[in-house]
Amino acid sequence: MCGAPKQGGALAGIDLTTQTVIQGSVWHDGAPVAGAYVRLLDSSDEFTAEVVTSPEGEFRFFAAPGEWKLRSLAPVGRAERVLSAEVGLNETTLAIA
Amino acid sequence: MSRSDVLVSAEWAQEHLGDAGLVFVEVDEDTSAYDKGHLEGAVKLDWKTDLQDPLRRDFVDKEQFEALLSAKGISNDDTVVLYGGNNNWFAAYAYWYFKLYGHDAVKLVDGGRKKWELDSRPLSDAEVTRPATQYTAQEPDTSIRAFRDEVVAAIDTKNLVDVRSPDEFAGKLVAPAHLPQEGAQRPGHIPSAVNVPWSKAANEDGTFKSDEELAALYADAGFDGSKETIAYCRIGERSSHTWFVLKELLGHENVKNYDGSWTEYGSLVGVPIAKGA
Numbered sequence: 001m002c003g004a005p006k007q008g009g010a011l012a013g014i015d016l017t018t019q020t021v022i023q024g025s026v027w028h029d030g031a032p033v034a035g036a037y038v039r040l041l042d043s044s045d046e047f048t049a050e051v052v053t054s055p056e057g058e059f060r061f062f063a064a065p066g067e068w069k070l071r072s073l074a075p076v077g078r079a080e081r082v083l084s085a086e087v088g089l090n091e092t093t094l095a096i097a
Numbered sequence: 098m099s100r101s102d103v104l105v106s107a108e109w110a111q112e113h114l115g116d117a118g119l120v121f122v123e124v125d126e127d128t129s130a131y132d133k134g135h136l137e138g139a140v141k142l143d144w145k146t147d148l149q150d151p152l153r154r155d156f157v158d159k160e161q162f163e164a165l166l167s168a169k170g171i172s173n174d175d176t177v178v179l180y181g182g183n184n185n186w187f188a189a190y191a192y193w194y195f196k197l198y199g200h201d202a203v204k205l206v207d208g209g210r211k212k213w214e215l216d217s218r219p220l221s222d223a224e225v226t227r228p229a230t231q232y233t234a235q236e237p238d239t240s241i242r243a244f245r246d247e248v249v250a251a252i253d254t255k256n257l258v259d260v261r262s263p264d265e266f267a268g269k270l271v272a273p274a275h276l277p278q279e280g281a282q283r284p285g286h287i288p289s290a291v292n293v294p295w296s297k298a299a300n301e302d303g304t305f306k307s308d309e310e311l312a313a314l315y316a317d318a319g320f321d322g323s324k325e326t327i328a329y330c331r332i333g334e335r336s337s338h339t340w341f342v343l344k345e346l347l348g349h350e351n352v353k354n355y356d357g358s359w360t361e362y363g364s365l366v367g368v369p370i371a372k373g374a
Contacts, residue, residue: 035214037211037215039301040274040275042262042263042264044263046262046263046294046296046297047262047294047296047297048262048264048270048273048274049262049273049274049275049276050183050184050275051275052130052182060275061274061275062272062274062275062276063270063274064264064269064270064274073215073301073302074215075214075215075216075217
């Protein structure tokens with residue numbers, strides 16, 4: 001299926017020895033931002049995937065090892081972060097100024 | 098066919114909610130978004146449970162489609178205005194699907210749910226019921242749907258447009274990156290396909306780029322407007338988005354969507370596969 005599974009929640013059932021998981025949450029004004037659109041861009045800045053954050057502001061991607069960029073869009077503003085992911089769990093936070 | 102015949106703005110949609118003869122329909126894979134809030138008066142379609150046969154991998158048949166639309170209160174005379182999440186992927190899929198069954202008066206809300214939410218436009222959680230109708234569908238129009246044999250025959254002959262992300266095209270990923278990496282048996286792409294990710298046709302807020310930008314995008318990628326075209330992705334919903342761009346916005350004739358897409362092609366025995374960018 002191409003629709004995003006429910007964001008956030010346990011990592012049960014995800015094989016972290018093979019999957020490269022990039023996950024985290026979006027924050028603004030000291031609170032998580034629910035319903036923000038978070039997109040994953042590859043090293044050439046090309047769109048790879050997009051999810052909507054959970055009520056707790058969480059997002060999760062299944063990527064591959066390498067350089068990635070995360071960008072969030074929400075009515076309150078946008079945020080961006082570059083990260084280098086490896087096989088396993090890669091956690092980060094996007095803060096909207 | 099031009100942009101104004103097939104696409105409406107969020108602003109237009111908001112002004113026309115509740116108009117007689119218009120039915121707003123939200124299409125998603127995960128309908129929990131609709132349940133939390135939807136355009137006022139809009140009915141929902143579930144991409145999976147409403148539009149896919151529960152047993153075989155295929156569409157619902159003509160009779161099932163008629164029963165579905167009748168139950169949703171959509172009549173043959175209604176103009177159906179579609180929108181949804183995932184940058185309108187599933188709404189574009191439904192658009193193509195409605196066309197396949199002969200419903201001509203269909204439009205998309207530009208930007209779908211995302212643009213609507215980013216604009217902070219109102220959503221309603223009120224339950225929507227419409228009186229049932231007696232909907233009559235046409236026989237499926239297979240001039241817009243491609244099957245595997247003609248896809249294999251199209252290698253080096255027709256335009257094959259792979260609309261997945263560059264990493265999926267190259268064979269580094271076998272599924273979009275918001276999903277666990279599983280799906281087809283083999284990664285890669287159909288030989289001679291050009292890679293024009295669906296996302297290049299959309300702005301960040303989910304709206305479609307201008308006709309001029311779109312024409313330049315496909316010309317630059319080596320798309321030959323004189324040839325027939327087949328678009329594909331992984332399961333056929335992102336390629337519906339590109340089918341919409343090529344057929345409905347840019348007016349190309351003979352554009353088909355291959356809904357079997359990579360989950361079928363990448364699991365076929367014996368067909369050629371290419372890897373790398």
